[in-house]
Amino acid sequence: MKSPSQESADELELKARVDDPAALETAIVEAGGELMFRGEMIDRRYDRKGKLERHDQVLRLRVFRPDTGAAPFGVLGWKGPVSVRDGYKHREEHETQVAQPEAARIILERLGYEVVLRIDRKIAEYRVAGAMVRIEWYPAMDVLVEIEGEPEAIEGAVRATGLSRDRFLPVALPHFVRAYEERTGQTARLAL
Numbered sequence: 001m002k003s004p005s006q007e008s009a010d011e012l013e014l015k016a017r018v019d020d021p022a023a024l025e026t027a028i029v030e031a032g033g034e035l036m037f038r039g040e041m042i043d044r045r046y047d048r049k050g051k052l053e054r055h056d057q058v059l060r061l062r063v064f065r066p067d068t069g070a071a072p073f074g075v076l077g078w079k080g081p082v083s084v085r086d087g088y089k090h091r092e093e094h095e096t097q098v099a100q101p102e103a104a105r106i107i108l109e110r111l112g113y114e115v116v117l118r119i120d121r122k123i124a125e126y127r128v129a130g131a132m133v134r135i136e137w138y139p140a141m142d143v144l145v146e147i148e149g150e151p152e153a154i155e156g157a158v159r160a161t162g163l164s165r166d167r168f169l170p171v172a173l174p175h176f177v178r179a180y181e182e183r184t185g186q187t188a189r190l191a192l
Helices: 021-030 101-110 151-161 173-184
Strands: 010-018 034-047 058-066 073-079 083-085 088-098 114-128 131-137 143-148
Touching: 010 151, 010 173, 021 114, 021 131, 021 151, 058 101, 073 101, 088 101, 114 151, 131 151, 143 151
Parallel strands: none
Antiparallel strands: 010 088, 010 143, 034 058, 034 114, 058 073, 073 088, 083 088, 114 131, 131 143
16 A cells, blocks of 8 residues: 555556465565555456456555454555556556545446456555565465565565565566466456
C-alpha cells in the first residue's frame, strides 16, 4: 500500500514465487523491515463492456481488512498500460484512499462498471530498504512476493529477501497463475 503523499504516478515492480514464506518474513525483519499492514486485501477490478481492457487499463477498488480488527479502508486506483522499463514492470498509476469502500463500490456500479476480476488474498506488507515488499497468500496458488519502488530501493529489498535475483520477474499475476497451473496440474483460485 503506497503512502497517500506519494507524488510519483509511475509504478515499478518485480514479483517472485515464494517457497518458504516464514523464512522470507524472517529475512525481511532481520534486514530492518517494518511491518506496515497484515490482513486481507480484497481486489475488485471493474470495466464497462471491455473498454478498459481494450486499452490495457485497470480500474480497481481494493479493500484492506486489518488482522488487528481495526476498521477496513479502501484504495481506489487507475492503472495505465503495462510496459517494461529497465527490467521492471512499469505502468502509470493513480490511487486515493477511501474511508468508505462500500460507498465507492456502489458509485462504480451506479456508473455502469461491473466487476471483471476478483482477487482475495492475505498479505503482509513491509517497508524495507526504501521499497514496499508485500507477501501474498492466495486461496489456491503459490505464495508470491511483490516489490515496488524506485530501482535502487527495489534492488535493496530484493537483497533483503535472501531470494535469488533471477527469481524476480517484471511480469503480472497471470504469468504466475499459468506457471502454477502448468507445474501442478491444478486450477489456481484467486478469489474465495
